[in-house]
Amino acid sequence: MGKGQIVAGCIAPHPPHLVYAENPPQNEPVAEGGWEQLRWGYERLRASLSEHDYDAIVLLSPHWQTYVGTHFLGLPHFEGLSVDPIFPNLFRYHYDMNVDVELAQAIHDEAAKAGLPVKMMENPDFRVDYGTITTGHLFNPDWDKPLVVISSNRSTAYYSVEVMQEIMIELGRVTRKAIEASGKRVVVLASNSLSHRHFTTESEVPEDMSKEHITSHAMHLWDMRMIDYMRSGQAQRILDEMPEFTEQAIAESDGGGLSWLLSTLDVPDYPAILHGYGTIIGTGNAVVEWPCYAHEVNDE
Amino acid sequence: MSQGEIVASYVVPVHPHTVLAPDQNPGWRRLRDAFDGAAQTIQDLDADLLIIYSTTWPSIIGHQIQADPNPEWVMVDHDFHDLGSIPYSFNIDADFAHAWNEANKQRGLQSRCVNYKGFPIDVGSVVALTLLNPDNSIPAVIVSSNMYANRSETTVLAKSCLDVIKAQGRRAVAITAMSLSNRMFTDFIQPEEDKIHSLKDDEWNRKILEFLEQGRLEDVGQLSRTIHRQIRVQKVVAFKPMWWLSAMNGNRNDLTGRILAYEAIHGAGGAVVHIDPTSTGVGDKEYDEDDVEYFHGERGVLEGAEESQTDAIQNTDAGVDATDDARASDSGPALWDPTEAKGSVNTDAAPKPVGAYPHARKVGDMLFLSGVGPRQPGTNAIPGGPIHDENGEPLEYDIKAQTHAVVNNVKRIVEEAGATMDQVVDVTTFLVDMKRDFAGYNEVWAETLGKVGPTRTTLAIDALPTPIAVEMKVIVHMPE
Numbered sequence: 001m002g003k004g005q006i007v008a009g010c011i012a013p014h015p016p017h018l019v020y021a022e023n024p025p026q027n028e029p030v031a032e033g034g035w036e037q038l039r040w041g042y043e044r045l046r047a048s049l050s051e052h053d054y055d056a057i058v059l060l061s062p063h064w065q066t067y068v069g070t071h072f073l074g075l076p077h078f079e080g081l082s083v084d085p086i087f088p089n090l091f092r093y094h095y096d097m098n099v100d101v102e103l104a105q106a107i108h109d110e111a112a113k114a115g116l117p118v119k120m121m122e123n124p125d126f127r128v129d130y131g132t133i134t135t136g137h138l139f140n141p142d143w144d145k146p147l148v149v150i151s152s153n154r155s156t157a158y159y160s161v162e163v164m165q166e167i168m169i170e171l172g173r174v175t176r177k178a179i180e181a182s183g184k185r186v187v188v189l190a191s192n193s194l195s196h197r198h199f200t201t202e203s204e205v206p207e208d209m210s211k212e213h214i215t216s217h218a219m220h221l222w223d224m225r226m227i228d229y230m231r232s233g234q235a236q237r238i239l240d241e242m243p244e245f246t247e248q249a250i251a252e253s254d255g256g257g258l259s260w261l262l263s264t265l266d267v268p269d270y271p272a273i274l275h276g277y278g279t280i281i282g283t284g285n286a287v288v289e290w291p292c293y294a295h296e297v298n299d300e
Numbered sequence: 301m302s303q304g305e306i307v308a309s310y311v312v313p314v315h316p317h318t319v320l321a322p323d324q325n326p327g328w329r330r331l332r333d334a335f336d337g338a339a340q341t342i343q344d345l346d347a348d349l350l351i352i353y354s355t356t357w358p359s360i361i362g363h364q365i366q367a368d369p370n371p372e373w374v375m376v377d378h379d380f381h382d383l384g385s386i387p388y389s390f391n392i393d394a395d396f397a398h399a400w401n402e403a404n405k406q407r408g409l410q411s412r413c414v415n416y417k418g419f420p421i422d423v424g425s426v427v428a429l430t431l432l433n434p435d436n437s438i439p440a441v442i443v444s445s446n447m448y449a450n451r452s453e454t455t456v457l458a459k460s461c462l463d464v465i466k467a468q469g470r471r472a473v474a475i476t477a478m479s480l481s482n483r484m485f486t487d488f489i490q491p492e493e494d495k496i497h498s499l500k501d502d503e504w505n506r507k508i509l510e511f512l513e514q515g516r517l518e519d520v521g522q523l524s525r526t527i528h529r530q531i532r533v534q535k536v537v538a539f540k541p542m543w544w545l546s547a548m549n550g551n552r553n554d555l556t557g558r559i560l561a562y563e564a565i566h567g568a569g570g571a572v573v574h575i576d577p578t579s580t581g582v583g584d585k586e587y588d589e590d591d592v593e594y595f596h597g598e599r600g601v602l603e604g605a606e607e608s609q610t611d612a613i614q615n616t617d618a619g620v621d622a623t624d625d626a627r628a629s630d631s632g633p634a635l636w637d638p639t640e641a642k643g644s645v646n647t648d649a650a651p652k653p654v655g656a657y658p659h660a661r662k663v664g665d666m667l668f669l670s671g672v673g674p675r676q677p678g679t680n681a682i683p684g685g686p687i688h689d690e691n692g693e694p695l696e697y698d699i700k701a702q703t704h705a706v707v708n709n710v711k712r713i714v715e716e717a718g719a720t721m722d723q724v725v726d727v728t729t730f731l732v733d734m735k736r737d738f739a740g741y742n743e744v745w746a747e748t749l750g751k752v753g754p755t756r757t758t759l760a761i762d763a764l765p766t767p768i769a770v771e772m773k774v775i776v777h778m779p780e
């Protein structure tokens with residue numbers, strides 16, 4: 001077995017609005033469109049990775065929220081109906097997904113060895129969170145690759161961004177180690193928005209794009225600063241500024257996904273590709289890819 | 301039909317241990333027994349409606365109310381999935397849900413009903429309804445906890461609920477599904493190892509319970525922010541349930557409280573508390589936050605936010621009092637177009653009135669201005685900053701900037717009338733904090749109107765209708 005490899009790492013947002021606007025057969029509500037810039041961003045991301053084969057997707061979603069350690073989906077198959085508890089009007093999605101339990105277990109075991117509290121989720125009635133389903137659908141609408149789904153430990157809320165980041169950097173390190181040991185080719189996804197202050201009202205037709213804009217100028221400045229670091233290969237600065245960014249932009253990086261992703265990618269110093277940016281009910285969202293395939297030194 | 305009333309209130313814990321594993325820990329068993337006792341009491345009270353405010357159902361766009369008459373699914377907790385699954389099939393009072401939703405809108409709240417098959421009912425609501433209403437004999441309603449809502453919004457949510465309880469003559473039980481301290485152990489523990497996470501959390505929990513036992517629910521509500529800072533994980537859903545529960549009980553401190561159980565659930569403080577509306581005859585409020593009848597909303601970020609202000613005015617016409625809450629909300633009372641009458645002088649260059657009056661009125665060669673504050677025309681912003689936030693919490697502000705803004709607004713109105721500032725003959729100034737602000741105000745005065753030389757009277761008053769510190773009443777003599 002050769003050494004496993006991370007093919008690419010991505011930030012990929014999960015507001016249900018994107019699935020709603022696309023009208024896939026799995027989702028019940030129907031829209032006239034909307035949020036095209038982000039949906040086309042996802043399209044470009046899919047196209048960009050279409051020539052790179054991979055075996056599994058490892059995804060961290062901030063909507064599987066755990067306070068007691070970090071959890072991993074631990075059964076090979078989940079299907080059911082995902083209804084977004086916050087936007088049930090937009091997202092009622094019939095999902096059917098496979099889990100790479102072997103890889104999940106390997107990351108779990110590696111994390112346990114490093115002293116992180118971890119648990120496999122083996123209850124068949126468990127409903128997979130809508131963040132995972134939304135990003136899962138937009139990244140791979142055919143659902144033909146197995147996933148590893150990691151919960152979002154709420155250490156930012158519980159302690160601080162700094163503590164969250166320590167945990168996530170460690171979790172990223174062991175994720176990378178387990179992937180390399182697995183011999184598999186893997187795409188790593190952090191499912192989250194950037195700035196995350198929502199509107200508290202909704203327009204009559206949710207997809208009315210004349211109402212869509214960033215909540216405030218400050219949020220825009222933060223989003224552009226972070227994207228600039230991504231595009232110029234300065235991942236370390238993102239980690240360095242994570243406490244300020246997370247607090248001031250009320251960013252969804254509080255869920256740890258972005259810190260975990262950058263650590264899993266070994267804090268890349270090469271430029272990421274921005275596939276799209278757009279706002280969703282005022283929050284800032286980017287689809288970004290770190291093309292590891294172009295930079296990974298394969299020593300096999 | 302009864303008058304419509306809250307016949308009892310309960311605080312109940314949210315985690316699934318009391319349903320799925322009561323016998324793994326004696327404390328969990330005691331909580332479960334307390335739940336079972338409460339279910340019997342609710343039956344004995346002939347309650348006909350259970351209303352749940354759940355801290356484990358967050359919402360973003362206002363509040364959501366469950367309106368599926370029979371939601372069914374299987375609930376698995378995000379953290380405690382290994383304890384098992386809780387299948388549910390609840391009896392929801394959809395008519396009440398819709399009526400509450402309408403009442404919310406009447407009081408200015410953003411609100412919607414949800415009725416979708418497979419909607420994931422949150423763990424707190426599932427636990428509460430499973431244990432408090434085991435045979436589903438009493439219809440229930442569930443409301444979310446808005447991530448961004450603060451005291452005024454949460455209080456108004458309760459008042460609109462009471463509107464419907466009264467209108468329908470219901471005998472309702474108000475339930476908050478919540479932890480006290482919500483800091484859990486961040487590692488896995490054995491059931492027998494469970495205890496309150498820290499001594500500090502335990503002390504605060506006991507203090508809260510002491511207040512509740514004395515029936516001082518409003519005092520706990522007013523301590524909500526402090527409690528949140530002291531013993532709560534700082535996620536966006538703050539310690540709001542006590543605001544709601546207190547308002548559901550008329551913001552009283554003379555209720556009859558009984559602690560049925562207090563135990564740890566994975567480190568968090570879980571309590572079952574019964575609050576009976578019967579007055580103990582004691583328990584004055586130690587301090588008061590302003591009462592709120594109508595929610596004026598947040599800063600409008602959607603284009604067309606003007607519409608909501610129009611709505612507020614229409615609601616005023618419909619008999620909902622839009623002015624009670626002047627100090628409680630950031631945006632303050634509804635804005636009016638200035639009144640037009642013989643001799644009235646109005647201008648877009650001055651801030652909109654907060655009632656039915658013109659900016660100024662001319663009689664002969666005299667011009668009388670309505671009280672003028674520092675609010676900016678168009679944006680309604682307050683130079684130097686508002687004196688308190690939307691919850692009435694005091695803020696730092698700059699009296700000199702406010703006074704300058706007042707003088708500028710006066711100037712705009714005076715000039716709109718065709719007069720000039722040097723024709724101002726008499727000014728009455730109102731300050732909300734004479735001690736703090738007189739010197740700064742006096743300094744700006746000397747540089748501006750002081751140079752013109754009108755007579756002047758300065759008064760200290762309790763409050764102004766918007767969060768400002770200074771207002772002037774001005775008289776101008778403008779001979780032809």
Ligand SMILES: [Fe+2]
Binds near residue numbers: 062
């Ligand atoms: Fe999210």
